[in-house]
Amino acid sequence: MEKGGQQANENRHCLDFGNDPSHKLWNNQEDAIEDRLGDEGYAHTDPEDEDYVPECKPSKPVKRKRLTPQQTQELMAVYGTCTHPDAEKLEALGTKIGLEPCRVKVWFQNRRPQMKKKAQVEQNKQIQQENASLLAENQSLRQAMLIQSCITCGGKTLPSDPLAEKQRLLIENTRLQDECLRASVVHGKIIHTSAFTKPAPWIISSGVDREALRRHADTSMEQFLVLATKGEPMWLPTTDSEMLNYEYGARMSPCLFGLRPEGFVVEATRDTAMVWGTATDLVGILMDTARWSETFPGVVASVVAGDFVSTGIFASCDGQIQLMNAELWVQSPRVPNRTVNILRFSKLVDEKQWAVMDVSVDGILGREVTPARYMGCRLLPSGCLIKDLSNGYCKVTWIVHVEYDETTVPMMFKPLFLTGQALGARRWLASLQRQREYAAALHSSRDLGNNNTGILKLAQQMMASFYTAVSGPVTQTQATSNINEWFGSMGTGVERPDAPVRMVTWRKAGTASGEPADLVLSATTTLWLPSTPPERVFDYLRNEKLRGEWDMLTIDTAVKELGYIATGHPGNVVSVLCSNITDGTKNKMLILQEARTDVSGSLVVYAPIRENTMHAVMNSGNNTFVSFLPSGFAILPDGHGKASQALVTAASTSRAPVCRHNNTEGSLLTMAYQVLLPDNLTAGAMDDVGKLICHAINKIKTAVKADIILPA
Known part of the structure; x- marks a missing residue:
C-alpha cells in the first residue's frame, strides 16, 4: 500500500472526495403501520366534516349521514386507545353505538389521516420555529466572532495575540459548522417532499420503533466487535483473506434474526489492509451516503438515506445511527442486483479506533411478513474497524x-459469491484502497494546478456510465427502452456455443447545446473462460500495441498512447489514445481509456472523444458538457482456484453441482459495446453489432490461449 501511495505522489496526480454534498435527511414521514395496512378510501367523507360517513352499499349512490354526538364520543374514546381495531372490535363497537361495522371501519380510516395531518401541521410549526432560532443563533455567533476577532486601534484593525486568536477562531469555526449542520438538517425536514423517486427504506413511526432499533444497533455492534477482534478458531485463514468458522456463525446469528431461512447460504469473510487517509476521513465517507456511493461505484449501485435513529455528535459522527436502503451490483448483466435495508452505526471504540457497522433491519420490529425472503438476503453484523x-x-x-x-x-457465479469475491470483504476493501489511491492522484493534480484534474473527472464520468450500461436497470429509467436477446456463435472448432447478448435500445436525451436525442444500442454479454487467469486477460486488453486485434473503433489500425495519468497501483492508469481514424474532418478522434485492477477484479473501459473536446476539458477542467457512450470489459475471477474449492463446498447448500473445470482459477469476462443507431432501427443493425462482439471475443480467446468459452 505504501509503495502504491508513494508512486501516486511521485506522479503528482490525485483525486479529491472532500466536496461532499449536503446530507439528504428527513424525518416524520408516513406512519409505518399505515404503509403496511393502507388507508384506502379515506376520501369517503366530507373533507370539512369528520362526522359524515357513507352508507355501506357501494352499488347505490353514496348517502351521507351525520353521526350523533354520543356516537362520535364513543368512537373518539376507542380511537384514543386503539387506532387500528380488528374486525371483532369493529363489530362490537358498531353494535354498541348502532352503526354497521363497515361504517365504523370507514370512520377510523378517515380519522387516522386527519389526525396525522393535524400533527404534521403542528410539527412543521415547531420545526420552523426551531429553524428560525438556530439561524438567529448562528447569525449572532458570526457577529460575535467578527467583533471579538480583532481590536480597533486608531482607526486601524489590529489583531490581538495571533496564536491565541487563531486557536479561538478555530474553535468558533467548528462550533459554527456544527450549528449550520443542525440548521440544514431541520431545514431538510421542512422542505422534503415526495420528489425522490425511491422511498426511504424505513420510517420511524414511534418511540417504540426508535428504541427497538437502538437495542438492535447495540446488540449488533457487540457482535461485530467480537467478529472484528477475534482470531482462530473463529476465523479460518485462506490464501488471501479469512472465512468465518460457520459453527461460530450459527451460534451468533439466531439471537438477531432467528434460524436461517431454507435455501439460504452463508457468506462470511474478513480482510485487513492499509488504507490512505485518517480514521476521521474514512468514517466521514462511510457516514455520508453520497460520498459512500462515490467511493464504491463498482459495488454500490444506489443508496437512499432514511431516518436517523440517533444523530450522535455531528462533529465526529460518534454514536450516529441511520437507516439506509442500498442496492449493490456485480459487473455482469446476468447477476441480479442485491437490495438491503440496513441500519448503519458508527462508534468511537477508543481514542484512535472507530467501528462502522451495518446490519439488516428487515423483520426485527414484529412485521408479519419477513422482507428478508423478498429481498433475497439479510445482512448480519458487518462493516469495518478503522x-x-x-x-x-x-x-x-x-x-x-x-x-x-x-x-x-446464476450457477456459473455461485463460486464467485460463496468465496466472497463478488460482494465480500475482499471486494469492499480492495475498492476502498483503489479509490483512495485515486483520491491521492486528484489531490496532487489540483495542488500542481495542471490539467489532469479535468481528465480524471472525465474518466470518473465514463466509468459511472459503463457501470450503468453493464449492470444498471436501464428499463427503469428509460421509458422508451427495449430489451432483446441476440444469440451468436463464439469460439472455433467443435465447441461453438451460442452465447446470449443482451441488446438494450434506449433514447439518449438531447443536450443543452442543441444536440438532438439519439437512439442508443447497449450490447452486453458475459462469458466464462475456464483455467484462464484474469491477469492474463487484463494484460492483453490494456496492451495498446495489440488493441487493433479486437477494438471495433480502431479496425486493425495502430494505436498510440499520447499520455497517461497513474492512479495508484501499477496497472491503474487513465490514458489518452490516438488512432489514424478521423470523423471526416481535421478534428481527430481520440480514445479516453481507464484501466484499473485489484485483487477482486479488473476493468478496461474506453470511449471515443473528439480532440477539440478533450482540449476544452483539459483547459477548463469542466466535463459537464461531455456525453459518453463507453464500451469495455469487466474481468472477474470465477472462484475456482484451489484455495476456493473447499470453501465453496462447505458454504453451499445447493443440491445442484457447482460448475468446475480443473482446479485452476479462470475468468468471467463481461463485454459491453455501445453505439448510436439510426432512428429506423432494423434487426440487421442488431445482427451487425452482435457479430462484432463475437469477432472480438474470438480474437481475445485466441490471444489469451483459452481452451473453451462458455456462456454465463
Missing part, C-alpha cells in the same frame, strides 16, 4: 457476514 496509525494511513479490518437465497445467483 484504526488510525498517525502516519497518514489507517489499518482497516473489513467484515461481510450475509445470508442470501442461493437460487437468486
Whole structure:
C-alpha cells in the first residue's frame, strides 16, 4: 500500500472526495403501520366534516349521514386507545353505538389521516420555529466572532495575540459548522417532499420503533466487535483473506434474526489492509451516503438515506445511527442486483479506533411478513474497524457476514459469491484502497494546478456510465427502452456455443447545446473462460500495441498512447489514445481509456472523444458538457482456484453441482459495446453489432490461449 501511495505522489496526480454534498435527511414521514395496512378510501367523507360517513352499499349512490354526538364520543374514546381495531372490535363497537361495522371501519380510516395531518401541521410549526432560532443563533455567533476577532486601534484593525486568536477562531469555526449542520438538517425536514423517486427504506413511526432499533444497533455492534477482534478458531485463514468458522456463525446469528431461512447460504469473510487517509476521513465517507456511493461505484449501485435513529455528535459522527436502503451490483448483466435495508452505526471504540457497522433491519420490529425472503438476503453484523496509525494511513479490518437465497445467483457465479469475491470483504476493501489511491492522484493534480484534474473527472464520468450500461436497470429509467436477446456463435472448432447478448435500445436525451436525442444500442454479454487467469486477460486488453486485434473503433489500425495519468497501483492508469481514424474532418478522434485492477477484479473501459473536446476539458477542467457512450470489459475471477474449492463446498447448500473445470482459477469476462443507431432501427443493425462482439471475443480467446468459452 505504501509503495502504491508513494508512486501516486511521485506522479503528482490525485483525486479529491472532500466536496461532499449536503446530507439528504428527513424525518416524520408516513406512519409505518399505515404503509403496511393502507388507508384506502379515506376520501369517503366530507373533507370539512369528520362526522359524515357513507352508507355501506357501494352499488347505490353514496348517502351521507351525520353521526350523533354520543356516537362520535364513543368512537373518539376507542380511537384514543386503539387506532387500528380488528374486525371483532369493529363489530362490537358498531353494535354498541348502532352503526354497521363497515361504517365504523370507514370512520377510523378517515380519522387516522386527519389526525396525522393535524400533527404534521403542528410539527412543521415547531420545526420552523426551531429553524428560525438556530439561524438567529448562528447569525449572532458570526457577529460575535467578527467583533471579538480583532481590536480597533486608531482607526486601524489590529489583531490581538495571533496564536491565541487563531486557536479561538478555530474553535468558533467548528462550533459554527456544527450549528449550520443542525440548521440544514431541520431545514431538510421542512422542505422534503415526495420528489425522490425511491422511498426511504424505513420510517420511524414511534418511540417504540426508535428504541427497538437502538437495542438492535447495540446488540449488533457487540457482535461485530467480537467478529472484528477475534482470531482462530473463529476465523479460518485462506490464501488471501479469512472465512468465518460457520459453527461460530450459527451460534451468533439466531439471537438477531432467528434460524436461517431454507435455501439460504452463508457468506462470511474478513480482510485487513492499509488504507490512505485518517480514521476521521474514512468514517466521514462511510457516514455520508453520497460520498459512500462515490467511493464504491463498482459495488454500490444506489443508496437512499432514511431516518436517523440517533444523530450522535455531528462533529465526529460518534454514536450516529441511520437507516439506509442500498442496492449493490456485480459487473455482469446476468447477476441480479442485491437490495438491503440496513441500519448503519458508527462508534468511537477508543481514542484512535472507530467501528462502522451495518446490519439488516428487515423483520426485527414484529412485521408479519419477513422482507428478508423478498429481498433475497439479510445482512448480519458487518462493516469495518478503522484504526488510525498517525502516519497518514489507517489499518482497516473489513467484515461481510450475509445470508442470501442461493437460487437468486446464476450457477456459473455461485463460486464467485460463496468465496466472497463478488460482494465480500475482499471486494469492499480492495475498492476502498483503489479509490483512495485515486483520491491521492486528484489531490496532487489540483495542488500542481495542471490539467489532469479535468481528465480524471472525465474518466470518473465514463466509468459511472459503463457501470450503468453493464449492470444498471436501464428499463427503469428509460421509458422508451427495449430489451432483446441476440444469440451468436463464439469460439472455433467443435465447441461453438451460442452465447446470449443482451441488446438494450434506449433514447439518449438531447443536450443543452442543441444536440438532438439519439437512439442508443447497449450490447452486453458475459462469458466464462475456464483455467484462464484474469491477469492474463487484463494484460492483453490494456496492451495498446495489440488493441487493433479486437477494438471495433480502431479496425486493425495502430494505436498510440499520447499520455497517461497513474492512479495508484501499477496497472491503474487513465490514458489518452490516438488512432489514424478521423470523423471526416481535421478534428481527430481520440480514445479516453481507464484501466484499473485489484485483487477482486479488473476493468478496461474506453470511449471515443473528439480532440477539440478533450482540449476544452483539459483547459477548463469542466466535463459537464461531455456525453459518453463507453464500451469495455469487466474481468472477474470465477472462484475456482484451489484455495476456493473447499470453501465453496462447505458454504453451499445447493443440491445442484457447482460448475468446475480443473482446479485452476479462470475468468468471467463481461463485454459491453455501445453505439448510436439510426432512428429506423432494423434487426440487421442488431445482427451487425452482435457479430462484432463475437469477432472480438474470438480474437481475445485466441490471444489469451483459452481452451473453451462458455456462456454465463
